[in-house]
Amino acid sequence: MPQQMVHIACVQNAQPLADREDRTALNSAIRHAAALGAQLILLPELHQGPYFCQTEELAPFDDAEPVPGPTTAWLAAIAAELGVVIVGSVFERRAAGLYHNTAVVLDSDGRLAGVYRKMHIPDDPGFYEKFYFTPGDGPPQGPGFATVDTAVGRLGVLVCWDQWFPEAARLMALAGAELLLYPTAIGWDPDDSADEQARQLDAWITVQRSHAVANGLPVAACNRVGFEATPATAGTATGTGIRFWGNSFVCGPQGEMVARAGSDGEEVVAAVLDRGRSEQVRRIWPFLRDRRVDAYGDLLKRWRD
Amino acid sequence: MPQQMVHIACVQNAQPLADREDRTALNSAIRHAAALGAQLILLPELHQGPYFCQTEELAPFDDAEPVPGPTTAWLAAIAAELGVVIVGSVFERRAAGLYHNTAVVLDSDGRLAGVYRKMHIPDDPGFYEKFYFTPGDGPPQGPGFATVDTAVGRLGVLVCWDQWFPEAARLMALAGAELLLYPTAIGWDPDDSADEQARQLDAWITVQRSHAVANGLPVAACNRVGFEATPATAGTATGTGIRFWGNSFVCGPQGEMVARAGSDGEEVVAAVLDRGRSEQVRRIWPFLRDRRVDAYGDLLKRWRD
Numbered sequence: 001m002p003q004q005m006v007h008i009a010c011v012q013n014a015q016p017l018a019d020r021e022d023r024t025a026l027n028s029a030i031r032h033a034a035a036l037g038a039q040l041i042l043l044p045e046l047h048q049g050p051y052f053c054q055t056e057e058l059a060p061f062d063d064a065e066p067v068p069g070p071t072t073a074w075l076a077a078i079a080a081e082l083g084v085v086i087v088g089s090v091f092e093r094r095a096a097g098l099y100h101n102t103a104v105v106l107d108s109d110g111r112l113a114g115v116y117r118k119m120h121i122p123d124d125p126g127f128y129e130k131f132y133f134t135p136g137d138g139p140p141q142g143p144g145f146a147t148v149d150t151a152v153g154r155l156g157v158l159v160c161w162d163q164w165f166p167e168a169a170r171l172m173a174l175a176g177a178e179l180l181l182y183p184t185a186i187g188w189d190p191d192d193s194a195d196e197q198a199r200q201l202d203a204w205i206t207v208q209r210s211h212a213v214a215n216g217l218p219v220a221a222c223n224r225v226g227f228e229a230t231p232a233t234a235g236t237a238t239g240t241g242i243r244f245w246g247n248s249f250v251c252g253p254q255g256e257m258v259a260r261a262g263s264d265g266e267e268v269v270a271a272v273l274d275r276g277r278s279e280q281v282r283r284i285w286p287f288l289r290d291r292r293v294d295a296y297g298d299l300l301k302r303w304r305d
Numbered sequence: 306m307p308q309q310m311v312h313i314a315c316v317q318n319a320q321p322l323a324d325r326e327d328r329t330a331l332n333s334a335i336r337h338a339a340a341l342g343a344q345l346i347l348l349p350e351l352h353q354g355p356y357f358c359q360t361e362e363l364a365p366f367d368d369a370e371p372v373p374g375p376t377t378a379w380l381a382a383i384a385a386e387l388g389v390v391i392v393g394s395v396f397e398r399r400a401a402g403l404y405h406n407t408a409v410v411l412d413s414d415g416r417l418a419g420v421y422r423k424m425h426i427p428d429d430p431g432f433y434e435k436f437y438f439t440p441g442d443g444p445p446q447g448p449g450f451a452t453v454d455t456a457v458g459r460l461g462v463l464v465c466w467d468q469w470f471p472e473a474a475r476l477m478a479l480a481g482a483e484l485l486l487y488p489t490a491i492g493w494d495p496d497d498s499a500d501e502q503a504r505q506l507d508a509w510i511t512v513q514r515s516h517a518v519a520n521g522l523p524v525a526a527c528n529r530v531g532f533e534a535t536p537a538t539a540g541t542a543t544g545t546g547i548r549f550w551g552n553s554f555v556c557g558p559q560g561e562m563v564a565r566a567g568s569d570g571e572e573v574v575a576a577v578l579d580r581g582r583s584e585q586v587r588r589i590w591p592f593l594r595d596r597r598v599d600a601y602g603d604l605l606k607r608w609r610d
Contacts, residue, residue, distance in 0.1 A: 167604060
């Protein structure tokens with residue numbers, strides 16, 4: 001039976017552009033989070049290297065790995081040593097020509113408790129993920145939006161682009177998720193205006209807080225931070241790239257902000273969540289009681305035409 | 306063809322506790338909104354009198370009316386006179402023993418362009434709506450989440466409690482709604498702590514702004530304002546009641562706040578919306594492209610057990 005109070009930490013880190021085998025910085029950050037009392041540690045999306053989806057190249061496929069594989073073995077060892085649950089993110093090679101953007105959940109005994117293959121895949125300038133990743137399979141082919149049971153409770157792990165889809169959050173909540181977690185890699189195009197950048201960050205915070213509100217459960221997002229230049233091989237102008245905006249945060253089941261990082265530096269964002277609050281919040285805001293499942297059929301349509 | 310720029314106004318009004326036939330205040334506010342340039346005027350939920358759902362009584366049923374009926378006739382006349390679209394709200398008597406909480410849309414020529422019968426009905430202390438209102442019917446019995454075409458574009462009209470359900474907003478967006486509108490009557494229980502009151506208001510704003518973000522369209526909410534005491538017939542302690550929190554607002558298709566009223570007084574909140582912005586926002590945030598309609602089947606379940 002998980003404890004009532006859950007200490008959570010988001011490790012907001014910047015990407016070393018050198019050796020992706022060098023785990024020194026993340027090891028250190030995970031140990032720091034555990035020393036702060038964290039029982040559940042969330043890492044950013046694809047934390048083992050630079051965000052390679054800025055361009056479409058063949059070379060990054062060399063770095064994909066199986067699950068379980070080297071990254072899960074490393075995270076399993078440190079999870080077991082520290083007795084913490086760790087949610088990481090892997091560029092998964094499932095077969096030749098078949099790759100996923102996969103979140104991995106290591107339980108506090110080091111067991112691989114579950115995986116989640118990103119269901120919504122973006123494809124926008126600087127975020128060419130459809131080139132690299134096959135979307136996760138929904139039933140009957142695969143688990144789709146499935147929760148993972150751990151020592152700290154039932155987790156609804158989603159990944160980055162999923163955060164813009166209320167459907168994903170709702171499906172996890174309906175499967176009994178007690179907490180939604182979003183490993184993320186999102187940032188600004190430095191060419192966008194300051195106003196546009198502000199709207200984007202605010203929208204990103206707002207839509208995720210709304211998942212907490214609509215579902216009566218806490219939400220945590222862990223983003224990377226810092227500027228990553230577009231690889232020169234793309235022949236792009238000097239200085240283009242993504243400025244990952246940090247702002248990793250934890251909010252409670254009314255969407256109330258509990259802890260939030262800044263935009264500019266590496267941080268460990270720690271918070272304590274009371275698992276009993278969802279029970280109370282859902283009593284005063286009984287949205288699950290009133291869903292019109294009889295009238296939602298068209299949610300399964302692309303467009304109501 | 307509707308114009309590119311749409312001037313919208315929300316009439317945030319307090320309830321006269323006297324004569325519900327007295328339309329002086331609302332007439333004046335609607336004329337004021339039109340004088341400000343509004344082409345689309347949104348009124349609060351059940352604007353023709355006090356919020357009678359604070360208790361369960363038989364007397365309020367006397368005030369229910371057919372649609373079309375006196376309120377739509379009044380709104381039609383003023384809409385046609387001023388050449389504006391008006392979204393109002395009626396306690397609808399459909400038959401003996403069959404009542405709805407119904408939004409009505411009067412087009413700028415005075416025609417009743419459409420109605421929306423509130424689909425999600427709350428029932429909480431002070432908001433005993435399930436006693437009074439039958440939820441709107443979904444297909445095949447009724448239109449469910451259906452949009453209304455007007456001179457200012459295709460409107461997705463929802464009502465109050467609907468605002469907490471991302472499903473409702475999504476269904477309206479998928480039906481081509483260009484704007485989501487929420488006539489509302491929501492407020493604080495004065496016995497709640499200041500912290501709890503702040504969380505509630507913030508959650509209410511956040512979840513509605515998130516509908517704008519997730520669907521790439523503007524959202525407007527028009528709330529009532531001011532304290533309404535619980536009717537004495539309920540035998541409640543003196544001073545109990547609801548303090549309607551105002552804060553009517555208009556936000557753009559990235560969830561950005563465009564105009565917002567305060568918590569304490571009557572106001573007309575006016576804004577200009579560019580109908581072309583949704584087109585642009587949905588290009589940079591192409592969520593509709595990536596919805597996993599193949600994997601959303603369980604949204605039609607009450608619980609995934």
